[in-house]
Amino acid sequence: MRNHKPLKLERFLPYRLSILSNIVSQAIALEYQQRFSLSMTEWRVMAVLGRFSALSAREVAEHTAMDKVAVSRALSRLVDAGRVDRHRHNGDRRRSVLRLSEDGWRVHDAVAPMARAHEERLLAQLDKSEIDTLARILDKLAPVQVRADPDPG
Amino acid sequence: MRNHKPLKLERFLPYRLSILSNIVSQAIALEYQQRFSLSMTEWRVMAVLGRFSALSAREVAEHTAMDKVAVSRALSRLVDAGRVDRHRHNGDRRRSVLRLSEDGWRVHDAVAPMARAHEERLLAQLDKSEIDTLARILDKLAPVQVRADPDPG
DNA sequence: AGGTTATAGTTTCATCTGTAACTATTTGCA
DNA sequence: TGCAAATAGTTACAGATGAAACTATAACCT
Numbered sequence: 001m002r003n004h005k006p007l008k009l010e011r012f013l014p015y016r017l018s019i020l021s022n023i024v025s026q027a028i029a030l031e032y033q034q035r036f037s038l039s040m041t042e043w044r045v046m047a048v049l050g051r052f053s054a055l056s057a058r059e060v061a062e063h064t065a066m067d068k069v070a071v072s073r074a075l076s077r078l079v080d081a082g083r084v085d086r087h088r089h090n091g092d093r094r095r096s097v098l099r100l101s102e103d104g105w106r107v108h109d110a111v112a113p114m115a116r117a118h119e120e121r122l123l124a125q126l127d128k129s130e131i132d133t134l135a136r137i138l139d140k141l142a143p144v145q146v147r148a149d150p151d152p153g
Numbered sequence: 154m155r156n157h158k159p160l161k162l163e164r165f166l167p168y169r170l171s172i173l174s175n176i177v178s179q180a181i182a183l184e185y186q187q188r189f190s191l192s193m194t195e196w197r198v199m200a201v202l203g204r205f206s207a208l209s210a211r212e213v214a215e216h217t218a219m220d221k222v223a224v225s226r227a228l229s230r231l232v233d234a235g236r237v238d239r240h241r242h243n244g245d246r247r248r249s250v251l252r253l254s255e256d257g258w259r260v261h262d263a264v265a266p267m268a269r270a271h272e273e274r275l276l277a278q279l280d281k282s283e284i285d286t287l288a289r290i291l292d293k294l295a296p297v298q299v300r301a302d303p304d305p306g
Numbered sequence: 307a308g309g310t311t312a313t314a315g316t317t318t319c320a321t322c323t324g325t326a327a328c329t330a331t332t333t334g335c336a
Numbered sequence: 337t338g339c340a341a342a343t344a345g346t347t348a349c350a351g352a353t354g355a356a357a358c359t360a361t362a363a364c365c366t
Contacts, residue, residue: 006204007265009201009204014178014272016297017173023294024167024170028167047159047160051161056344056345068344069323069347070323071345076346092331092343093331094343095343108159112158115160125293126290130286130289130293133287134286138170138173141278144163192351209315210315211313211315224315226353228315242314245361246361247313247315249314
């Protein structure tokens, strides 16, 4: 006879994480996608350029954990839309030097508070100790490698 | 003057969750993709059919939190590959009745332990209280709606 | 019964995504 | 110097994805 051990998908951690991640990212992405026709990848690139200016595409890729192809595509859309200025690097003509344009900053300054508010609404559902533990869990399971932080806060 | 408030992407919860979710899902998917040429969506469908047999496609969609188009496509691949048997529902000829085939069960019984082992390796990095808290957090932020559980364990 | 509405599932289209191949430039080293 | 290897970034291709349109069947309502 059969002796199968089915998986309880609804209790399976990888599955639940992907659901949660989708819910969370979708909710916020919807807002800025509609208002600014900005994809999530584009927003991530803009967020990084808001914090670390004059990066190369490769550096953007490192900071966003996106692969270089995705970054290249997001950048070409952002440059076309006039939200990012791209220059050649003096002394290494392979590299580009990327910065938010004025218009890019306007979008950034509109979206960043939306993102923060969204995160707060999310965290408001948890109590203090749960938030701390979640941060610790994320540090353990998906540590972030961040280089220099221009803003020592 | 400028007065921008850049977002610390690497501390931003939605971003970190999506990274974690990718790491976790990728790691396991690689294994069964290579060995069984089974996509993640296909595996999810198989996992649900391993636990709840004779579902319709819509029911599979509900249990997997995938949309019906994705389920339809995964199913047609699985049926073509001989891993799922599809019949018409007596009394409602719109519906299909889906079951793992013998071969489907073989794949299921090979992949399910891999998935469990992967989850265990992941959780082994956390201590007991972190695991409990994580479960609680997931229940709060992404509650799962599950119907009848055939296996009261 | 007859016609409108709802449901199950598939197909289509436009977009996104990752891998690999490619171009251009720079670095390393004999 | 000069040539192989590495690096920055783009392009091409193949597969995945979601929204909307579509087909078939069933439910509802008079």
